[in-house]
Amino acid sequence: MEQFESLLTCCVCLDRFRNPKLLPCQHSYCMEPCMDGLVDYVRRQVKCPECRAEHRIPYQGVQGFPTNVTLQRFLELHAQIAGELPDPTAGQVMERCNVCSEKAYCALCAHCDKKVCDDCKSAHMEVLRREIARINNQIRRGVNRLQDILSVVERNTTNLQTNCAAVAGEVDEIHKRLSKALKDRTDFLRNEIDRYLATELRNLTNLKDNLELELSNIQSNCDLADKYMNDDVDWEDTELVDTKEIFLKTVEFLRNFDYEAGDYNRRVRFIMTHDPNQLVLHVASYGELNITQPHTYANSLQPSQGLTRSKSDHRLATQFRQQEDAKGYTENDEPILGGRKFGEKRPPPPERHTRDYGATDDYSGYESEHRPSRRFRSRFVRSHQQDNDSDTEQPSRVVKSENKEKEKEKTVEKRKKKKKCPPPPKPVQPTPQPARRPPTQRQQSEDDEITRLKRQNKGAASSQEPERATQRNTEEERNAITRKPPTPAREASSDGESDESVGTLQRTQRKNSTTIPKPTVATRRPSASETPSTHRPAPRAPSTESSASTESSGSAVKHTGAILTIAELKAKYSPTGLSPKPASRFFSTGNERTTPSTTNGTAGGAQRVQSRFIGSQRPTPAPAPAEQAHEDSDTSSEEETESSEESEEEPAAQRKPESQAMARSDIGPLLARSSNARNDTQENKSKDPPAQSRYRTRQPAPPEEEPASRYGASGSSYSRYGSRPKDDEMTSSIDDDTKYPTARSRYLALKERRNRLARTSPSAYLAARYGSGTGGSELSRSRSSHALKSRESSPERPVTGEKDGAALSSWARYLKNKYGSRGKDRDSSGTSSSTARRLSLGLPLRSANELASSDDDSKNAAGSPISPTAATAAVAGFAAAGSSPRSQYLQKRRLQFSVGSRGSEPGYFTWPRGIAVGPDNTMVVADSSNHRVQVFDMNGIFIKEFGQYGSGEGEFDCLAGVAVNRIGQYIIADRYNHRIQVFDPAGRFLRSFGSQGTGDGKFNYPWGITTDALGFIYVCDKENHRVQVFQSDGTFVGKFGSFGSKLGQLEHPHYIAVSSTNRVLVSDSNNHRIQVFDVNGRVLSSFGEEGSEDGQFKFPRGVAVDDQGYIVVADSGNNRIQIFHPDGTFLRAFGSWGSGDGEFKGLEGIAVMSGGNIIVCDRENHRVQVF
């Protein structure tokens, strides 16, 4: 068998013959590789290894040698016998291995994609195995990362949950707050409306009653006249004259009296502070979720997303073995392996396919195609299968990721402030208050007489009055008390008004409080008032009237008129001989009164008023004290003044007629009675005042703000009433006077009564008050006080045209004050103020005091005919002061006028920036992009311009700041030329200094500029973040500020202003604040921070300070103007974004005129607005 075996073995390859070829020497060898290897290609011979015989190679090569068929048969036979498996390589052709270049039976290698021999292939597989192991290790090591990420994800999950919960909580909170605010405001508004309705209704009914009363009175008068005007009754001539006067007045009154329907047509309007649509919009989008750090999330997400398709098919590896062949794998699996099943052979290159590999499958090891079982089911494969799953997973992931995103909420909270329409309340308020005091006094004074007469004549009817008065007083007190509590509430609720309301509250409270102490003062008063009265001669009444009428001519005259009126009155009265004294007295008394008040400051005003008030009132016997308590300082004060004046004047008048006259003259008593009746009605009204007072307290702000409309209306009513009623009263008073001229005793008695009544009787007060406040009340008041008023007020009437017709001297003064200040506001014309001043000079003490206390007084004055004392003294004082800055500022809001629009012609602007006030209140505007300076007069009328584009002398390049020094020179910050230029008052170039740089005296875009009283020039060196100071000739003096946000540091200072107290205010724009330095550059204070609340800024620009130290800031980013007290506390803000009146689009420079007008450059609207 061994032999046999060896016979079947090729002696070259020592293997069994494969395709044995027979050489001619009869030796056989395998065709490949053995025979091949034997070929001597050079000689084309084959040398037999065994016999060394050399044979020629046939033409076709070794293949040409005949096959040893016998041997082959033997081989087959042997195979059959031995049961050997057929040679796997049978039928295959040997090829050169692509790796080792040996001839062998080659198969495709998956590793290198070549046909290689088995040896090489196994080697390759070994390599693969090793690589897999290596990679596996790497993966092991890398798993940590995944774990880290996993923990991070877990952390994020919890964070996300907490964050979302917190945000949700915040949103809820905001929602609660918003809804609460909304509800509160709504309730508040509702209540206000209800209250307004109630008061207004009451007033109307009162008015109605009054009118009816008046009607009946007049009729009764007429009847009486008919009855007694005959020969039966013995009449003195004077009495007749007086009676005629009275009737004439009545006629006049009838003719002139108009029911001011407008007063009660005042409609309550609901005004949204913000556009409701916008508000809704704001609320609707009151917050949004701000998702921060999206990138980080993306990052964190990526791993997770990546995981949606697990890349770790390692798992599979473990399963590889276990996965059995039985499980057929669907074809789907394999995208990763290029569509093959795991372990499947790669598709052989097309060429190779041709050959039948059949047997070679075995070689492929575990990967053979034919085997159903694949040991390793690749994860990858699987992953593909699971694609669907993974996809489905993904969305969920995404969701998660979204959740994860941390949301930060920007809660844009919108707070709505609904402002009630202020107007309605105002009118209401004034009426009740004014009505209370003065009317009572006055009326009573007059009425008293009348009442007495009546009593004498008719009996008990009038006797009740004092009682009523007392009642009224008590009521008023109650009201006052009740009034107080509501006001604070109101304060809280009404933001916009808060300031003023507070002020008013304080005032009212003060007044109330002050009233009590007053009595002492009051005592003083009466004496003063009375004394003058005594001095005055009776007859003046007619003359005063005439004078009043004469005075009434001009508004300007008015102011003067106020004082003049007094003077005139005096003069008129003086004719009797006493004139000088009363005047002096009057003033002196005024001074006295004022002084205490002034000392108190703001409160002083109120006190003053009261003191006055009290003074006048006090004198009245029992009822008076009660009244005092009740009296609202405002109306009462005025009326008191009136009353006091009346008392002064009237007494004289009264004296003449004397008590006898009373008794005698039936008409007088009748009249008096009518007046009393009125008073009574008024008293009733006076009861109402509490509610009104409320309004008043609340509303004073609005009236101040919109003095013209409200007050105008009321004022007009006044004037009318004043005039007519006065006439009437005049007549009445005159009647009294005239009637009883002869009977001195009578006159005196009358006087006394009057005084008493005036003080005691609330009705008088009421009347007065009504007169001032509401038409109806005025009516009553006017009636009662006609006489007085007619005298005094008539002049004023014409003057103001607005206010109180109550022409009493007090009124006049009052008007003067009011108008004086207001006139300034409006006209900014010096005339009124100057006259007022002149007048004020006459009253030195007062003016000074009032100046100090001007705020309150002016307010009061504006709000309502306030305290008479205030009216007289304070009013004059105001007028003198010419500005009661606070009140003035509180009134600011109404655009007076605006100048210019976009363009380059004279009077037009292109981005106006700096603005300054020059001599005579000229407005100097830096018309930046027109490269020129324009000068306007105080009425906005173009005066001149100078400058053009360039860098030469007198040329500008986008100038920014302007300033005017004491001698009228224009100092210009020539921004892009980095220099300061100085021009003479005519606009001719004088000099320039500075250049670009950071050194001393160099600039980097200089912006705002100003000068102080000494002529030093302060420049905001914007890009150098500092302020530089120069002498007026340009010599560098000093600098302060550096870049930063700390105290004393600046970031883009824009504008600068120096106060009269040498404080330097700088708008530290990018720090959103105003900083206050002394002239040496030391920081004194700073106020404001970024925001849009009151007292906050957004890039404040222009800053200005008036001579009282009030600070006005152009809050550019908020498009509003804010006004601050000298100490930097917030006073007022107004303005909003837009292009309408009083709206801004980017504010620049701002300045304050000497009259208190605020002028501001509205940059994007290319105009200058004046407030």
Place this chain on the structure above:
Amino acid sequence: MAALPRRIIKETQRLMQEPVPGISAVPSETNARYFHVIVTGPEDSPFEGGLFKLELFLPEDYPMSAPKVRFITKIYHPNIDRLGRICLDILKDKWSPALQIRTVLLSIQALLIGAKPGRPTCKRRSRAVEGE
């Protein structure tokens, strides 16, 4: 390095299984083509009782070319030079693929028995032998 040809593997196996008496050929552990060979001195020859070490290397184209064999042990023999190179026709032009390691080693052993003067590797020595 390419895998060992089947023939070498077979030969090695055969050598291991049926060693030739007086001859041992063991492939190197690091290189299957390199064999450490020890031949005992044949009886009735001057080399009897001696052990002669040889090295045998199968070249890349073996069996088409002859293996390279060299005596490591110094031996005094007319057909073997000082460096151990063997002057034997089958290791040179008379090589035939039909020869094997085993046959080559047998031939070398036979050479030790009787020198072949016709082709001395070292003339002097052959002379000397012949001269003796």
